Amino acid sequence: MSAQKIQIFDTTLRDGEQVPGCKLNMQEKLVIARQLELLGVDVIEAGFPVSSPGDFEAVKAIAAQTREATVCGLTRAVENDIRVAADALKLAKYPRIHTGIGTSESHIKFKLRTTQEDVIERAVAAVKLAKSFVEDVEFYAEDAGRADNVFLARVCEAAIQAGATVLNIPDTTGYCLPHEYGAKIKYLYENVKGVEKVRLSTHCHNDLGLATANSIAGIMNGALQIECTINGVGERAGNTALEEVVMIMRQHPYLNLDTNINTKLLTETSNLVSHMMRMPVQPNKAIVGSNAFSHSSGIHQDGVIKHRETYEIIDPRDVGVDNSSIVLTARSGRAALAYRLQKIGYDFSKETLDKAYALFLQVADNKKEVVDEDLHSLVEQENLIAAN
Incomplete structure (x- = not known):
């Protein structure tokens, strides 16, 4: 019907x-x-x-x-x-x-x-x-x-x-x-x-x-x-x-x-x-807020990376958003870090990822959000590519 x-x-x-x-x-x-x-x-x-x-x-x-x-x-x-x-x-x-x-x-x-x-x-x-x-x-x-x-x-x-x-x-x-x-x-x-x-x-x-x-x-x-x-x-x-x-x-x-x-x-x-x-939309506004499809908790990030519907009931593309967003913070886990590193061209072994994660947490504890530029700097300063 x-x-x-x-x-x-x-x-x-x-x-x-x-x-x-x-x-x-x-x-x-x-x-x-x-x-x-x-x-x-x-x-x-x-x-x-x-x-x-x-x-x-x-x-x-x-x-x-x-x-x-x-x-x-x-x-x-x-x-x-x-x-x-x-x-x-x-x-x-x-x-x-x-x-x-x-x-x-x-x-x-x-x-x-x-x-x-x-x-x-x-x-x-x-x-x-x-x-x-x-x-x-x-x-x-x-x-x-x-x-x-x-x-x-x-x-x-x-x-x-x-x-x-x-x-x-x-x-x-x-x-x-x-x-x-x-x-x-x-x-x-x-x-x-x-x-x-x-x-x-x-x-x-x-x-x-x-x-x-x-x-x-x-x-x-x-x-x-x-x-x-x-x-x-x-x-x-x-x-x-x-x-x-x-x-x-x-x-x-x-x-x-x-x-x-x-x-x-x-x-x-x-x-x-x-x-x-001239009226900003609050970030946590349902459907159209900037955080509506953003994930910063490690548990949520791991679930979304494995299968989007574990923590999203709406496909962001259905409302005109290109992708879900994995936001790196001190609450993020290894899965989210690996995901974001792969997005910018780095595919590390488990051992190198563990090292990168320890360094990442040091940065994350001092910043509200870790962005791609921070990740590039971390990889270059610690020469993680050579260590991989």
């Missing part, structure tokens, strides 16, 4: 760009948008058109250049927001307006200062207006993670009746535990009339480090779209990382879920976004 395709909705250019210091200019947005389309994302959330003239023009330009992916513009449940977004998306081959309103008690009481009934009325009006401009309308129930499920179901049902094609169920504050978020998606599928006609979407934030886990819980309970960003960039602690959810589905085929993402472009795309947003 063929795998169920999960749509990837990338919001790097909208939610991701909201990170302080990560503002992108028009040309940078166009370059990233082209790369996202090449990567194979299904939906590019290009920006929040009403927020500034620059964002309006960027959404308009991205809409004009994009031919395969849906181009989406964000709005509030405000008439002018929606009209401006519709104008910005006029040139899109596949336009989508993404509109919505807060649904949790906190948002209704303190942010909107209104009632549940008014929220439903405003949601319906926003979706209907958006629908008058585009066929594809996504409704977001902001702070759905903390919303009462019964009320959330009412809002979702009203949005469907008004013409929504996608329902975004955001864990806006990253509060949910995976089983709670999964249960929320399941509840909506079981209690919202007409839900089979639309696509439920996850949009999870990482305040408690659970964005990826929550997104996976969502799709395991019926959601068919994941909203995410490259490198997990986004408000506060960030969003669900695209590369993580994509590779989880790819590495767990029994889930019978997959995406259209060309995973061999993940590292390239990560590097591009990191460079243009």
Whole structure:
């Protein structure tokens, strides 16, 4: 049986760009948008058109250049927001307006200062207006993670009746535990009339480090779209990382879920976004961090050299990395040293390797990492070639 395709909705250019210091200019947005389309994302959330003239023009330009992916513009449940977004998306081959309103008690009481009934009325009006401009309308129930499920179901049902094609169920504050978020998606599928006609979407934030886990819980309970960003960039602690959810589905085929993402472009795309947003990727970041396929422990190095899958569940080439990396430190063993020496042209006997290893440890105890230049110097200074 063929795998169920999960749509990837990338919001790097909208939610991701909201990170302080990560503002992108028009040309940078166009370059990233082209790369996202090449990567194979299904939906590019290009920006929040009403927020500034620059964002309006960027959404308009991205809409004009994009031919395969849906181009989406964000709005509030405000008439002018929606009209401006519709104008910005006029040139899109596949336009989508993404509109919505807060649904949790906190948002209704303190942010909107209104009632549940008014929220439903405003949601319906926003979706209907958006629908008058585009066929594809996504409704977001902001702070759905903390919303009462019964009320959330009412809002979702009203949005469907008004013409929504996608329902975004955001864990806006990253509060949910995976089983709670999964249960929320399941509840909506079981209690919202007409839900089979639309696509439920996850949009999870990482305040408690659970964005990826929550997104996976969502799709395991019926959601068919994941909203995410490259490198997990986004408000506060960030969003669900695209590369993580994509590779989880790819590495767990029994889930019978997959995406259209060309995973061999993940590292390239990560590097591009990191460079243009001036936001370094932490070395231990899953999938795309510089240490994701690096090994420095002697036990791990020996295992990887003998059979890569002993300590790597992903072939680095599948995400655009040429090879695993054997990093020489004071924790490395003889197998790793022999491996690296062979890589630079030295094939020593056991006796010579033992001597080289003793000398190597002296160097390694004084350096964080022993590089090829150090190995060449060690071999030459101790005349190990002659001794071999």
